[in-house]
Amino acid sequence: DAKTTQPPSMDCAEGRAANLPCNHSTISGNEYVYWYRQIHSQGPQYIIHGLKNNETNEMASLIITEDRKSSTLILPHATLRDTAVYYCIALWIKAAGNKLTFGGGTRVLVKP
Amino acid sequence: EAQVTQNPRYLITVTGKKLTVTCSQNMNHEYMSWYRQDPGLGLRQIYYSMNVEVTDKGDVPEGYKVSRKEKRNFPLILESPSPNQTSLYFCASSLRASGVHSYEQYFGPGTRLTVT
Numbered sequence: 001d002a003k004t005t006q007p008p009s010m011d012c013a014e015g016r017a018a019n020l021p022c023n024h025s026t027i028s029g030n031e032y033v034y035w036y037r038q039i040h041s042q043g044p045q046y047i048i049h050g051l052k053n054n055e056t057n058e059m060a061s062l063i064i065t066e067d068r069k070s071s072t073l074i075l076p077h078a079t080l081r082d083t084a085v086y087y088c089i090a091l092w093i094k095a096a097g098n099k100l101t102f103g104g105g106t107r108v109l110v111k112p
Numbered sequence: 113e114a115q116v117t118q119n120p121r122y123l124i125t126v127t128g129k130k131l132t133v134t135c136s137q138n139m140n141h142e143y144m145s146w147y148r149q150d151p152g153l154g155l156r157q158i159y160y161s162m163n164v165e166v167t168d169k170g171d172v173p174e175g176y177k178v179s180r181k182e183k184r185n186f187p188l189i190l191e192s193p194s195p196n197q198t199s200l201y202f203c204a205s206s207l208r209a210s211g212v213h214s215y216e217q218y219f220g221p222g223t224r225l226t227v228t
Contacts, residue, residue, distance in 0.1 A: 034215055043116070043202050043219030044155070049212070091215055098143060098206065098214045099157035099170060 001101070002027040002090035009107040018075040020106055022088030025069040031092045033064060035073050036102065037084040044087070044102070047073065078110045114139045116220035118203050124226045125193055133188045133223050135203030143209040144186040145170070145217070146178065148199040155202070161186055162209040193227040200224050
């Protein structure tokens with residue numbers, strides 16, 4: 001699985017969009033980009049994933065650059081409950097195991 | 113409500129006293145997995161199950177046992193707990209055991225285990 005790099009922390013104002021960058025410059029053509037978040041000591045929560053095209057669901061949008069070397073997770077209207085550590089991971093879909101391994105992530109603090 | 117439940121949420125025990133952490137999901141998911149999370153070491157997979165009666169080792173299986181007799185349940189057994197098994201444990205499940213969507217995993221709330 002390709003290495004990903006994220007800023008260690010960022011602040012965001014409540015009600016504003018939060019744009020979380022992720023660099024995955026060594027990603028291969030078969031690797032997907034997944035985003036998870038973990039609110040303090042709670043179970044990780046799946047957010048979204050994508051391969052090439054931009055994706056949107058009820059939680060967030062994922063923008064992947066055309067060369068796939070980086071992506072941005074967008075929380076359109078951040079709330080205090082979005083304060084969490086956000087993890088970007090690049091995954092090659094394997095036949096078995098399906099394990100998730102999180103790196104350092106970005107600690108997002110949403111401020112009133 | 114679709115969810116993964118774990119019990120107990122908190123447990124303090126002594127070395128050598130057998131314990132079981134239960135995990136149950138109500139979403140008819142094929143795949144289930146146990147992870148432990150430790151400061152500085154991140155999330156590590158202990159065991160996983162692709163379906164009923166199909167289990168396999170993850171990265172750190174030593175000292176743990178699992179079983180999958182029913183689709184909804186995947187208990188984690190510590191036959192003889194030791195202090196190095198003090199950790200935060202998460203159970204996870206996904207609808208499919210393979211493919212892209214197998215990585216959309218739903219996690220339980222966690223079990224904080226302390227072994228003295």
